[in-house]
């Protein structure tokens with residue numbers, strides 16, 4: 591398939607609804623599996639963890655948009671970024687809701703007490719609050735109100751969220767001494783950050799040429 595054909599497909603009016611439905615499928619499956627009692631011996635834990643996994647996968651996908659857009663020469667990919675960003679917020683919020691519901695039984699005193707008690711909950715909460723700020727400012731009206739420069743600065747918080755989410759996952763797994771998956775996500779997120787730094791350095795005029 592040629593690049594032009596991919597670009598046309600990405601601009602097709604059905605492309606966004608299709609991506610929306612596909613990205614909703616993991617949640618739909620988990621909701622069905624919870625109702626149909628298909629989540630194993632500890633469904634609450636399985637649900638919280640799976641939603642956590644999908645939050646992190648959604649975060650990786652949204653951070654992949656710019657490298658793919660630039661390296662594959664597909665500007666149309668940019669039109670999916672807001673929706674993919676809101677899906678990170680959606681999955682992280684469903685993850686949090688499952689924790690508050692099935693782990694904490696909506697006992698808000700317990701929820702608040704758990705934040706300082708478990709460091710991985712503290713950094714998870716910090717990541718979610720930042721996601722909330724990005725979700726709340728992802729609409730055109732917010733961009734106009736903030737101005738493009740301040741909006742862009744605020745939305746660089748996605749890198750802080752990636753770091754916090756990884757730390758959350760690492761600390762959560764530290765208790766089980768099981769770091770394989772954490773290492774995979776760390777490598778992927780590290781590569782995506784390294785690509786951005788490389789691209790930024792390449793865009794900066796070199797000291798030699800700036801002196802000439």
Ligand code: HEM
Nearest residue numbers: 639642643645646682686689711714715717718755759762
């Ligand atoms: C309000 C904030 C959050 C709370 C209270 C929270 C809570 C939790 C809890 C209770 C677990 C499972 C612990 C266990 O089973 O031992 C967990 C795991 C996890 N969370 Fe969060 N989380 C939050 C935010 C996030 C965010 C923002 C992300 C990612 C963007 C995330 C990603 C994950 C991942 C990847 C796991 C591990 C799942 C696995 O074991 O496969 N969490 N979180």
